[in-house]
Amino acid sequence: MASPTDSADRCRCRIIHAERVAGARRKALPEKETAQLAQVFKALGDPTRLKVLWALANDEMCVCDLAAFLELTESAVSHQLRLLRQLRLVANRRCGPVLYYRLDDAHVQRLFRTALEHIRE
């Protein structure tokens, strides 16, 4: 099998439509933003994290609340919250020994609305 980058062995379509490919390259997102975007969507692409964010869109919750709600260990929830924190999807406030988590901004809710429109129509 030829290498994917070896244009000589590709289908004729490649040559005919080379301009289309060049256009896509010109307008492509920078690699870094592509990776960041993928990270955000991937974070939303897991049912557990999705439920966490959906719950936090309604009310702030602490780790053990979320664990009870999700019927998961607090450890599992904590791992997921770290990921969501790193992507600035959630933030927390400390109240004594308890950390209350909330959505960090309104973007998550907007993403939910748009994606729900898509699957419902």
Added chain:
Amino acid sequence: MASPTDSADRCRCRIIHAERVAGARRKALPEKETAQLAQVFKALGDPTRLKVLWALANDEMCVCDLAAFLELTESAVSHQLRLLRQLRLVANRRCGPVLYYRLDDAHVQRLFRTALEHIRE
């Protein structure tokens, strides 16, 4: 270790904040919609598929164009396009032996805009 659902062995927070958990359960998305939502976001959460969708947001492209653009085999691209098709994120039109893919609706672009706002701010 206690079962995650065994409330008696959970932290006191669980008892104090039981109302919060009950509220989250009441307002939770149906399981089916949660799964569909996660599938859509997961589809967007891979750099390859993200690049495909970003490219198609600009112009329709055939499989071999996308393979050349991504420097991947046509087989790999075809596998990903099938997933995107099943989620109605892309659609295609046939022109002789060539299938031209495009975005199926405007939701993907709106999701991109919102997520870009998030990572850029």
Added chain:
DNA sequence: GTATCATCTGAACATATGCTCATATACACA
């Protein structure tokens, strides 16, 4: 200081995912 609570972290494991290879299908034209 010690004890306790809530949360966090790292390692390990089972499962899921994306790619490649080989093969099959669908279409166009002779």
Added chain:
DNA sequence: TGTGTATATGAGCATATGTTCAGATGATAC
């Protein structure tokens, strides 16, 4: 019909991911 092109599909494999377990960290009350 037969040949060539473009795309699709299924199996296999290496890597990534989500959860659990065990233990560590940080804050609070005594």
